[in-house]
Amino acid sequence: MSARDVVRSDMDAVITDETAERHLDAYRAEVLAEAADEIAGVDFHPNASANCSYLAEGFARRLRALSAEPVDPSKAARMRDAAARRTPARPPLKSRLALLLAHVQEHGGEWTTRRVQKLYAAEETPAPLRTTARKDLHALHAMGWLVLDTTDPGRRCYRLNHAHGGTR
Missing domain, CATH: 1.10.10.10 (Winged helix-like DNA-binding domain superfamily/Winged helix DNA-binding domain)
Known part of the structure; x- marks a missing residue:
């Protein structure tokens, strides 16, 4: 059973915050690993520059490394705050x-x-x-x-x- 299936099945039942965080971390790692596999599997045209494959391999390595890192909620909050400061508030x-x-x-x-x-x-x-x-x-x-x-x-x-x- 994948982490995605576990999260879906646990949504019906009452779960603790720790369990939910653990499942969400596993889901995040799974999604990042899938993205890394997709990027690594891109078949570049023979005429494409070697830089394209080098960049794709670099992205795949970084995503795999991110999937192994634990989630830092304070870092995510800091990133959201920085993004909010960069973008001025305006009506849609x-x-x-x-x-x-x-x-x-x-x-x-x-x-x-x-x-x-x-x-x-x-x-x-x-x-x-x-x-x-x-x-x-x-x-x-x-x-x-x-x-x-x-x-x-x-x-x-x-x-x-x-x-x-x-x-x-």
Whole structure:
């Protein structure tokens, strides 16, 4: 029975924290060993550089070494904290696009970069750059929600694509 099967079977029963940690450590080691085997088994094209196989062998060795190391919870916490400090907090793109799409559907009309910036400012959405507004409009256009109005060559604006299920 693999460590993965043991973890699954023990989930149904009440287990102690020590048992769960032991099973999770075994599962981690199993996953890392599987990854090492996969990397080591990559069949490189004969024309590929020798560096590719050298790198793959190095990754496989490192993963096998990691699978033998015990988990250090404090190291994992430090890594999460460092990652959180590096990445600034910002709302996910999906919520900003959903907000924009809802306003476009509700109000209709022409949507320019400036109009989107005014919307974000009114909604207190942290997206101060014109580039953000332009990319959000382009993303909705790429998804089919908006159509690009190019009747005026010096001006780029978008309108709701009624064929995509928009309201008039």
